[in-house]
Amino acid sequence: MFRAVLIEKDDAGYRASVKALDESTLPEGDVSVRVAYSSLNYKDGLAITGRGAVVRKFPMVPGIDLVGTVEASSHPGVAVGDAVILNGWGLSEVHWGGLAQRAQVRGEWLVPLPEAFTPRQAMAIGTAGYTAMLCVMALERHGVTPERGEVLVTGASGGVGSVAIALLAKLGFTVVASTGRPQEADYLKSLGASEIIDRNELGLPGKPLGKERWAGVIDAVGSHTLANACATTKYRGTVAACGLAQGLDFPASVAPFILRGVTLVGIDCVMAPREDRLEAWRRLARDLDVSKLELMTREIGLDEVIDTATALLDGKERGRIVVNVDR
Structure with a gap:
């Protein structure tokens, strides 16, 4: 039993x-x-x-x-x-x-x-952290580097967002965290976020194009948040989409993609090939600060x-x- x-x-x-x-x-x-x-x-x-x-x-x-x-x-x-x-x-x-x-x-x-992690630490990472690593790898593949500017993380207080912030900060990126819980600002900064913005700045219906700000985005929210993140991503920036906390819909236009060359990358963690999984866990062992994991x-x-x-x-x-x- x-x-x-x-x-x-x-x-x-x-x-x-x-x-x-x-x-x-x-x-x-x-x-x-x-x-x-x-x-x-x-x-x-x-x-x-x-x-x-x-x-x-x-x-x-x-x-x-x-x-x-x-x-x-x-x-x-x-x-x-x-x-x-x-x-x-x-x-x-x-x-x-x-x-x-x-x-x-x-x-x-x-x-x-991985030998770098205890079983408990591996589950502290879990699918959320493994997905965050897949997102970081996608940004890197599309040329997003710390020198290109800020990276936005939405749903920042959640599992994917928390691990993504810790990973990006250790890799030298300037991370902006979007959250609906302003009381978590100190927590997010302890993980490596340099700035906290209210989720309503992105979560309401917006324009097809906004002021360029983000070199890259990791989005776990979807819906208007994802649409506005794409609309404010810099020329030839990259958005990695992995979640639907706000909704499955994507009320956007093609403007960011055809006028600014923005790349929208879908991140699937469920059926990802074994070689991608092995690489993600290898990178987590190298690039994740386990002291941040405990936080x-x-x-x-x-x-x-x-x-x-x-x-x-x-x-x-x-x-x-x-x-x-x-x-």
Whole structure:
């Protein structure tokens, strides 16, 4: 038996609870993992509360992240005793995820835990931090350097935003953080932000083109915020879009793209190829200040996950939430 958060949907409705499950209920997979930690992300919050159509198969164990030790494997690239990380690959959607003490997964989904990180630190990074690194890598590929000017990070108090600020600051960028929580200004500056702006400067309907300011943008918000970020990005700047906290819509014009040569890069963390994942984790091990990581992280147990998921969606949480599945 093992403990897990379980989402069910039937005639009684949509609900999430912590249950003891038999290992025979685990889904198919060629690797069995004893989970040490998971994390709580925005997507997990949507799945657990039912506020978003994330789960496509019931019952479902949510949790898009996990780190743990391989207990059994028939996959040629994965051995018993390996310390491994899993991010994405349909966890919480069509395959049981990491908010449990056990997981049965496909070996090709796993990447090694970098020696630079403890299991807890790996989940403090989690999908949010791995996504932030993919965004930074995208900006770099398109020629965004510290010398070109400021980089905007939206949704700055969240998981992606917090890690993105820490990464960019260590790499020498001047970071401007956009947030709806002005009380978090000191926190964001401690991560490396040089300036804090109110999210309403970008979150309301704007013009097709605004004054050029940003050399690059990492956006976890979408909707009007993403549209206005593109409209105020400098000539040949780059915007990396990875989230939808404000909405799925994109009420923009083509003006920034055809008049200023702005590049909009979509960042997919769920199905990213293995080589991209390995590179992102290698870069995180090199470029993330783990002391900053601790500033943005708090730990909870499985029994706290459901209430915390609601608080996360309501904007009452900041940074990263690590879940100790044995608590």
